Amino acid sequence: MATTINITKRTDTKINNVDFNNLIFGTVFTDHMFYCDYKDGQWQQPQITPYQAMSFDPAARVFHYGQAVFEGMKAYKDEEGKIFLFRPDQNFKRINKSSARLAMPEFPEDFFFEGLTELLKLDSAWIKPGVGNSLYLRPFVIATEPAISASPAKEYRFMIILSPAKAYYAGKVRVLFAEKFSRAANGGVGFAKAAGNYAAQFYPTSLAQKKGYQQVIWTDANSHENLEEAGTMNVFFRINDTLITAPTSDRILDGVTRKSLIQLCDDLNINCEVRNITVSEIKTAAKNGSLKEIFGAGTAAVISPVEAFEHAEELFELPEIENSYGSLLKDSMLKIQHNLAEDKHGWRYEVR
Template sequence: MTETHEIVVEKVKESKIGNIDFDNLTFGKTFTDHMLECTWRNGNWENPVIKPYGPIMMEPSAKVFHYGQAIFEGMKAFRDEDDNVFLFRPEDNWKRFNESAKRLAMPEVPEEIFMYGLKKLVDLDREWVRYGDGLSLYLRPFMIASENGVAAAPSTEYKFMVVMSPAFAYYRGDVRVIIASQFSRAADGGIGYAKAAGNYAASFYPNNLALEEGYQQIIWTDAASHEYLEEAGTMNIFVRIGDKLLTAPNNDRILNGVTRRSVIQLAQDKGIEVEVRKISVAEVKEAAESGELKEIFGTGTAAVIVPIKGFKHEEYTHELPVLNDSYASDIKESIKDIHYNRVEDKHGWRVKV
């Protein structure tokens, strides 16, 4: 398949966009008129189909329900003031999607299906991409095992799909976290680096416990010792000590975040010293006590950058200082300027639809 192929498109009879209150969106609850679906069977990808958003038919024996072969990506589309629509670093999401697929013994999705199908779908529902600070269209490509049968083996059939949801800010209000000392998000040799559905399901129970204590998220630590920071909930983690920005290195437990890589690059562009290395809990607490701990923030597609107001580790608690010149706010504005085509895209991250 190439871009000269015509994807089969079945349009809705009437758009539901007129019934949507774009000023009062709940993240991930409202979906656009259309979705993309493509089936892998007999060792090949069939032609993609774009059709009205709605339920899909699956038998209860579908392997996704029994063995958890399910992966996804999170992406966004943005509109500028001249009504142009852009994707942000979509090729990075496609590459990471296929890294996840390989780890879960699923077929890789060809670039022409992922990218061309995504652009075609966004273009069809481009009126759902609204212009305004914080507004975007969240894109959710995902793949599930659709073969019927409960034998414990990889599926022989899969569905690759894309659904889209208009979005505003993911986190609203203050965010405080518990630094994990018991539960783990991922272990060495596991699937922590993949965007596998099960990674997120396993985090819900510990996060519920944090919520009961009045904390909104968990900073995960390494499974072996719980001595080193790894991720913040569904986000990568950054720590500012003095004027230096620290972030944990990639490994097979940590997701290789697209926003994380963007933050590192933009920080370096601004002359901020960035160190990619292990960050110990002890180091963070010592910096808090000495006054050198200036910021902690999480980064991810849905939230972009979320400042962390305070943290708890076992019995120790600490509130972060309020800064007028925070790295988090400065870098977030720089990313948003690229999203909305307000500045030159020096790194070639924007892809026009």
């Protein structure tokens, strides 16, 4: 198996046409992309080429049976121009875990990290220094074999594309607790970053948006009583001085930001419980004043504070508080990611 990447560089650059102060998340892409095909039972020669459209057969299985998984990562640049990733080993493990669940071949670790490194070195100018600036990395795998029989594909393409980013959500969000629709069920693919998980959320989320809410916080499929995660984020609840987040399961994504925040809580002496939490518990806490914060946590959003939630036609506004746990944790996370604070857990990965 080849261990070096075939690199074709772009002769010019698109960067001078980009307004980095007015980025719309996920709509602007850098000069290059990485891809590697799986054929004849093995991964082929990895490629880096200029970012461009690609052609696929109409019968490619991804279009018919949804064999597609992805990851979300970020690269950061400090004031000295050094480039860092945040816990990329976790993303590598998770994309292969997701692939395995969808009967797709796992990607080699050396290809993954070499691809990331060479791509980021080529497009390093797209990573702007400063807290809040980042380069969003989207590794993904799709089934490319042209066949419409209902079985796993024999051919795949692994790709990485890059998109400069600022904050994913501006300001606080309003959420709706799910009462009818479900994101995932026991024994399903909720733990995987399968493309179909997100497609299935779009309709109920659009209904919530028509009511003035940005996101849905999903409840379990059986009882719709246990609060689990939001559309693009894991979710944390603060009752008095305790943070609570749901345990991972078949239904809940093992978020890299989530697990990092749990560790940061320990570092900062914030009590954090990983346990089931119910709609009724949160509504009771909101009514008696002990519910202090709700926030989402994810790679794109980092932390998104929630200002209000609705359930069963009851609306609850959350209080404005100073020195919130969400803001404290976000500040701590960003400082580690941007090389502005000690990295006692070895989370930063320098791109050399």
